[in-house]
Structures are given as C-alpha cells and as structure tokens.
Amino acid sequence: MLIDEVCDFLLPAAAAHAVADVRVGLGYTAVQLDDGRCGLAYTFRDDVQEGCCVISEAGTLTGRRAADLATWAKSSDAVARVVGLATLNALTDVPPDTAEAGLLTEFQVTSKDVIGMVGYFGPLVSPLRSRGMTLHVFERHPMPETDVLPEASAVQILPQCDVVILSATTFINRTLDGLLPLGRNAHDIAILGPSTPLLPAVFVDRGITALSGVRASTCVARRQRRRRNTPVRQGSEESNPPPCRCCGRLNMDTFPK
Helix, strand or coil: CHHHHHHHHHHHHHCCCEEEEEEECCCEEEEEECCCCEEEEECCHHHCCCCCCCCCCCCCCCCCEHHHHHHHHHCCCHHHHHHHHHHHHHHCCCCCCCCCCCHHHHCCCCCCCEEEEECCCHHHHHHHHHCCCEEEEEECCCCHHHCEEEHHHHHHHHHHCCEEEEECHHHHCCCHHHHHHHHCCCCEEEEECCCCCCCHHHHHHHCCCEEEEEECCCHHHHHHHHHCCCCCCCCCCCCCCCCCEEECCCCHHHCCC
C-alpha cells in the first residue's frame, strides 16, 4: 500500500525526533515535533467509536519517538491512522520548487475535459462547472441535491475521466490504492487536501501528476486558542481547510523514476 511506502520513506528521518504535542480535534488532528514542525490530518469522525476516550494511549503520546507514532498510519484504528498521518506530514519537508498556487491554475483543463472528483471540494466545484466542464463528484455519503454520486459509481466513471482529483482522506479510509488504477486514462491525477503527504519521490511511479497540501504555519497559535476553550472548527477537509500556507502543483519530472 502507498501508506507503507510513505512510512518507509520517512522513518529514517523520524528516528531523530520526538513528539512535542498531539491534538485530536473535531475537524483536524495536529502533531507537533520537538523542532517545531507541525503536521495535519483530517479527523475521520465517521469511523470513530463513541466514548470518552478515542485513543487508548491518550496522555502518553507527548515525548514519544516520532517513529512510533508515524507507524500508526498503518493501524486498524481510525483515530490512530489520523495521528500517524499527521506525524508523517510533520516529518515532510515541502520541496523547494513547490508552487504557491491553486490547483485550477496549475492544471491545463479545457471545457472538453471530463473531471472525476473523489471527495466534495466545495471551492473547486463551482469554478469547474462554471467553465462548462463535465464534473462527476463521488462521496461515501451521496448528496443528490448537489449532484454528488455514491462512491461505488467511481468504478465505472473514473476510467472515462481526463482529470482525476482525489481527496487525501483516501489515505485514511484506505481507498487510495484501489482508486488510482481507475484513473489510468487521465492525463492528470491530483491528491488534494491538508492530509496530503508532499512527497513526489514516493508518488512519481503511480501516475500522480500533482500533490496539493499544506505546511502548517500557525500550529502554536491554534494550540493556544484551543486551550482557551475556543471550539474546534468542524466540517470536512474539502470545505474547511485550516489557515495554513498552501502548496500547489509539484514538478514531478524532477524526481527520478
């Protein structure tokens, strides 16, 4: 699985760091390392068992080796996977040639392109449809009033798409590896969202042409606000991105295959 490859790529760097703080929020989970770097991942609440404690090891995470929590990305527990992915994102350094641009400005899409979007990215849906493009949006929880299709429909429709946009939450719900082959006929495949590991060297052989994620720049301020009992932002990764610096398309050609 791709998440195994991400872990293998980052574990050598993880060995030198400890975890300074972990915050499991209603919208996002944040992990801060001992060097101040912070990583995010979307908190997948649909798969969380109800109860007072969502992580059995809560209260013991601070000070642990980053390598320990990074491997949680492969856990069978939904919240542990989120903590693990946030740790991996904290360990990821943004490539120096990353463009500070939105995905629409990086893709050369035309009105003739058919676009498949797994995960409802509200800020992209209206601009794409306003350009006259055919857009198919797939969600685990369909929204017929917004023309959102059930995720099962992706099996038939994604192979017909010219551009495929995948939510990075597919790492968390373990659907990414099954979705990538469905985009085999697309000229562009992007992974999008704050949960995205910005590691082009890992993805270059998988047909992915763009990674769009974030590097958290306000981790300390957000942690302080939460300690003052400010409600944690709610909503989906796609509709409510955190206040972080965005990273646009990566030049995948600069990484050897």
